[in-house]
Amino acid sequence: MRRARTLLFVWPAALALGQPYDLLLKGGHVIDPANNIDGIRDVAIAGGKIARVAADIPASETRRAVDVQRLYVTPGLIDLHTHVYLKGRASTVVADDVLPHGTTTIVDAGVSGWKNFDDFKATIIDRAQVRILALLNIVGSGMNDDQSKENNVADMDPRATAAKISQYPSILVGVKTAHFSLPGWAAVEHAIEAGRIANKPVMLDSSIYSNSGRNTRDKVLKQMRPGDIHTHMFNDHQLELLNRFTGKVQPWMWEARKRGVLFDVGHGAGGFLWPVAQAAISQGFLPDTIGTDLHPGSIVMLQASVPNTISKLMNLGMSLQDGILRATVNPAKAIGRYPELATLSAGAIADVAVLELDSGVFSFIDSMKKKLTGTKKLECVMTLRDGKVLFDRDGRMVQASSDTARLAPLPTYSREESRAEEGSTIYDLVLKQGRVIDPGNKRYGRYDIAINRNKIVKIAKWLPLAHARLAVDASEYYVTPGLIDVNANVNFIDSTSGVQPDQHSLPYGVTTLADPKATQAVIRRSRTQVLPVGVQTRINGLISSGMNRQNVLAEQASMTRALSLRLNEGVPLTEVVEGATVRPARAIGREDLGVLREGAAADIAMFEIQQGDFALVDQNHRRLSAKAKIVCVMTIRNGDVVWDVHGLSIREWTQAGRYTSYR
Ligand SMILES: [Zn+2]
Numbered sequence: 001m002r003r004a005r006t007l008l009f010v011w012p013a014a015l016a017l018g019q020p021y022d023l024l025l026k027g028g029h030v031i032d033p034a035n036n037i038d039g040i041r042d043v044a045i046a047g048g049k050i051a052r053v054a055a056d057i058p059a060s061e062t063r064r065a066v067d068v069q070r071l072y073v074t075p076g077l078i079d080l081h082t083h084v085y086l087k088g089r090a091s092t093v094v095a096d097d098v099l100p101h102g103t104t105t106i107v108d109a110g111v112s113g114w115k116n117f118d119d120f121k122a123t124i125i126d127r128a129q130v131r132i133l134a135l136l137n138i139v140g141s142g143m144n145d146d147q148s149k150e151n152n153v154a155d156m157d158p159r160a161t162a163a164k165i166s167q168y169p170s171i172l173v174g175v176k177t178a179h180f181s182l183p184g185w186a187a188v189e190h191a192i193e194a195g196r197i198a199n200k201p202v203m204l205d206s207s208i209y210s211n212s213g214r215n216t217r218d219k220v221l222k223q224m225r226p227g228d229i230h231t232h233m234f235n236d237h238q239l240e241l242l243n244r245f246t247g248k249v250q251p252w253m254w255e256a257r258k259r260g261v262l263f264d265v266g267h268g269a270g271g272f273l274w275p276v277a278q279a280a281i282s283q284g285f286l287p288d289t290i291g292t293d294l295h296p297g298s299i300v301m302l303q304a305s306v307p308n309t310i311s312k313l314m315n316l317g318m319s320l321q322d323g324i325l326r327a328t329v330n331p332a333k334a335i336g337r338y339p340e341l342a343t344l345s346a347g348a349i350a351d352v353a354v355l356e357l358d359s360g361v362f363s364f365i366d367s368m369k370k371k372l373t374g375t376k377k378l379e380c381v382m383t384l385r386d387g388k389v390l391f392d393r394d395g396r397m398v399q400a401s402s403d404t405a406r407l408a409p410l411p412t413y414s415r416e417e418s419r420a421e422e423g424s425t426i427y428d429l430v431l432k433q434g435r436v437i438d439p440g441n442k443r444y445g446r447y448d449i450a451i452n453r454n455k456i457v458k459i460a461k462w463l464p465l466a467h468a469r470l471a472v473d474a475s476e477y478y479v480t481p482g483l484i485d486v487n488a489n490v491n492f493i494d495s496t497s498g499v500q501p502d503q504h505s506l507p508y509g510v511t512t513l514a515d516p517k518a519t520q521a522v523i524r525r526s527r528t529q530v531l532p533v534g535v536q537t538r539i540n541g542l543i544s545s546g547m548n549r550q551n552v553l554a555e556q557a558s559m560t561r562a563l564s565l566r567l568n569e570g571v572p573l574t575e576v577v578e579g580a581t582v583r584p585a586r587a588i589g590r591e592d593l594g595v596l597r598e599g600a601a602a603d604i605a606m607f608e609i610q611q612g613d614f615a616l617v618d619q620n621h622r623r624l625s626a627k628a629k630i631v632c633v634m635t636i637r638n639g640d641v642v643w644d645v646h647g648l649s650i651r652e653w654t655q656a657g658r659y660t661s662y663r
Pocket residue numbers: 081082083109205268293
């Protein structure tokens with residue numbers, strides 16, 4: 001659980017002209033590997049550039065100073081492995097969604113090829129706030145929903161690929177090959193040929209299949225040149241980092257590293273296994289770069305952002321300093337953009353991440369959906385690109401609100417003994433003894449909720465623990481119907497103002513979104529139930545997020561923020577939940593939704609209420625000193641656990657038994 005934090009203050013804007021700096025980050029712990037700085041420094045920014053880094057820069061020399069004491073200040077993070085060309089492939093994400101993770105530069109890893117790069121550039125790269133660079137797929141038409149198209153050797157043209165790279169030398173930083181599943185080495189050979197002509201690195205995502213003739217695990221390394229990048233290093237079905245009998249890092253991996261071959265994490269939904277990462281870290285085989293392989297399958301449940309991936313490695317023994325180096329200087333060097341990027345040197349581009357290293361107990365999930373319970377978590381507090389603050393978690397840059405937070409008393413739930421229901425039904429999942437708030441049924445109290453497949457099958461005072469295949473102790477949490485958000489712009493594919501539904505709904509307890517403009521493509525790509533309808537009946541007390549691509553960054557617009565704001569206005573919790581379940585269901589004419597009902601789809605949210613001092617940015621873009629915050633801990637959509645921040649439904653990896661994704 002997050003500790004309550006004290007609110008911070010912003011020095012008032014100075015009045016006189018002549019201050020040389022636009023912004024001063026004051027009192028932070030600077031980690032700037034390029035300049036060997038690892039200590040408390042002030043960082044001054046002017047004209048979008050780093051102006052000065054020094055021990056004590058007076059606040060009088062700047063228009064704006066922000067207190068970042070007890071936080072880390074680093075160069076903006078660089079993610080070498082992402083997938084953001086939305087039209088190229090369904091499993092891609094909105095690029096600017098990386099900004100809340102301190103990431104200021106991302107590299108799209110081969111979604112586009114030379115034939116469709118121009119469209120990628122025009123529709124995504126030129127319009128994003130984050131800096132997007134790209135590795136061009138060796139396949140001319142790039143990645144596709146039909147992965148077999150990456151087997152099309154006839155569409156691999158090294159000359160055309162290299163020619164496109166030379167046309168856009170400031171964006172195209174190399175070549176990618178992935179998903180090749182035919183016998184032989186055609187994909188690797190063509191990609192390296194393109195890299196040789198363009199004089200750029202190649203990133204390889206190359207599976208070893210014993211039936212494809214590519215079963216010599218070191219042969220791919222022999223073809224790789226110094227500077228080429230092997231990604232997904234911590235899985236166990238590609239180059240096999242470890243000897244599976246001795247657990248030792250293979251000698252040819254050490255040799256390849258010595259020769260200059262680079263190893264990228266490429267976390268994704270299949271690239272990060274706890275036992276492989278732990279063995280490698282303990283033997284000193286650290287990754288060169290911390291790419292995330294960011295796509296919809298890795299960002300929600302697995303939370304595979306750069307800071308979260310660094311956190312995972314830190315909980316396996318890597319230092320924070322090693323993590324920052326591998327997310328700044330190393331990737332910048334790998335793509336030939338150092339020291340233009342990844343330094344806080346005077347005169348450098350002011351891309352900056354302000355990070356918090358939280359201590360407590362946290363759950364982290366790997367690609368096999370197994371958990372590591374750890375004690376350190378790195379989180380982003382502020383993100384600056386070209387000196388502009390694009391993400392500001394605690395509202396340090398916004399004015400304080402004059403409103404005072406007040407809380408209604410929270411509902412009380414007694415613990416009572418109940419007679420268990422008898423019978424011979426086996427349940428897939430039982431949420432035990434949650435504090436249920438189900439306004440549609442006027443059901444308030446502790447209940448057990450049983451789910452089979454995708455449906456709620458039983459809601460009772462007490463169900464036998466032994467009848468559940470999996471039981472989750474929900475007794476510390478509030479359990480509600482999945483929330484319904486009736487004011488959200490989710491047209492993220494065709495419009496630049498829409499947000500991608502899953503990332504902005506599932507972690508906030510939302511299982512249904514209504515947007516009258518939602519297209520079929522958006523609906524198809526979302527696990528969240530997206531309804532192309534608007535509010536038909538005006539209802540009082542409706543709570544919605546109002547989210548769009550602008551305010552999810554600027555204000556962290558979300559349903560839990562909207563709920564938290566109401567809670568701090570003194571609205572009772574039960575009424576807050578009603579405004580996000582029953583009332584929106586009525587407003588869109590879907591009264592079958594927003595309630596917990598036996599026989600209905602299992603759309604359920606679980607929340608905790610954290611009390612303490614929090615900063616919330618309100619609808620008027622003011623910073624409210626809040627007394628409580630609603631945080632979603634688990635979301636179940638159509639019977640599947642799709643968000644589980646404490647890993648309540650997940651086994652610890654050391655107790656999880658046989659552990660391999662080898663195929
Ligand atoms: Zn990838």
